[in-house]
Amino acid sequence: MKRYSVALIVLLIALSLMAGCTSQPEERIPVVEQTETIATTEPVPEITEEKVAEKTLPKAPAFDPSLSGTWYLKLMSEQNGTAQVQTISPDITVVFEESGNISGNSGCNSYSGMFTLTGAELPEGKGITISPLISTRMYCEDKNETEKTYIQILQMATSYLVNVNEELSIMDDAGNTLVYQKVPYSETAVPQGS
Template sequence: MAVMRGLTIIVFLTICFIFISNSVSAESNLSGAYVVTELRDEESALLFPSDLSRITATFNEMNVSGSAGCNVYSATYNETGDKLTISAPISTLMYCDPGVMESEAQYLKNLEKVTHYKIIGNNLFLFDVGNHPVISLTKPKEEIIIPFPYDTPYILMKIQKDNRYTYAFLAIKTIIEFHPDGSITGNGGCNELSGTYNMTESEITFGPITKTKKACNKSRINQEQMVMDVLKGTVLYEITGDTLFFKDAVGESLAEWKVYQSD
């Protein structure tokens, strides 16, 4: 009798160990940061997000969050084996290019359709109840950390205007700040700015920059628009002491920024 009881306990503990191991393994496999590569619309046709509407998802401790292309979002998820359900996402309310907004809306809608998932190598596939892969993602290649004064506010000193390099209105306090997670924030002098960027050792490529919709005087609006024109596409950059320079492809100056010391 004692032997049987001992065997029962051993079997029970073995089952518990297998269950816990599988749970930990599943969580470890799903956890991480991904970039969306494919989406399907309501007719199961493929949509391919462009580089400027980069959609990301980071799974961590039963939460998924990231960029939906224009706005940042977050949701909770439940995972059992390969079964997966995701709650209705909440997101910010910025507006971007209509094409970006279309992909974003489809992505957020598809998240709620997910019922199970599959991981193949670095690729994550999220399926709906009909076993259609409504979202396909991949883990991005590990990026080299570029030496840069991240999380440092810079105030605009000079900027190109009508093909002339001119001094900015310092009183307007046009400020930008780069963050190591690939986001940029700041103030154009009137509205709050936010967006994304990719950086190499000599270039910065900006994603869509969004802004709030405050009404300000003409001077502020004009300087803000000049900044929005500079924060587009790819610029060359140099850092000398506490000054950050933006230049175009032929080396012409676009903007000059200085580390901002708040009062």
């Protein structure tokens, strides 16, 4: 019986060794050495859309005091000044307010809207945009076409300039121009039929 027990133990040892030889080797996980991080003395600034806009866009002024008050139309021309439409019209005015409101009279009707100074420096002057204008709807047969042209140029404005003679020029991208003066017209300065 002793031989049988010894044989059984030898058999179990042999089976254990064989099982160990056929088992899958353990996967080794590579050891990654931790690298040392060098701290800088200056923190890296966070980049936000606002910070990008600050760098790329000029700051728009809230209001330009040179625009303030009522202006009287002196000249209206189309096609980069080659087609004069209207001169000296005491009825056509524009008023710029510090609040961003724009209003006036277009010859027959009153109009109003909003304007924004873009802060852009353009070859023709400073940048401006004017919202679509709302207007009363009276019909004045002799002034209808002039009024329509005036409102179109004003709404498409991209730049303005106040010169040393205190004249305000408002221009659109097509070169259409409105020129105003600060001083109201006297009755003798207005040609008959205007």
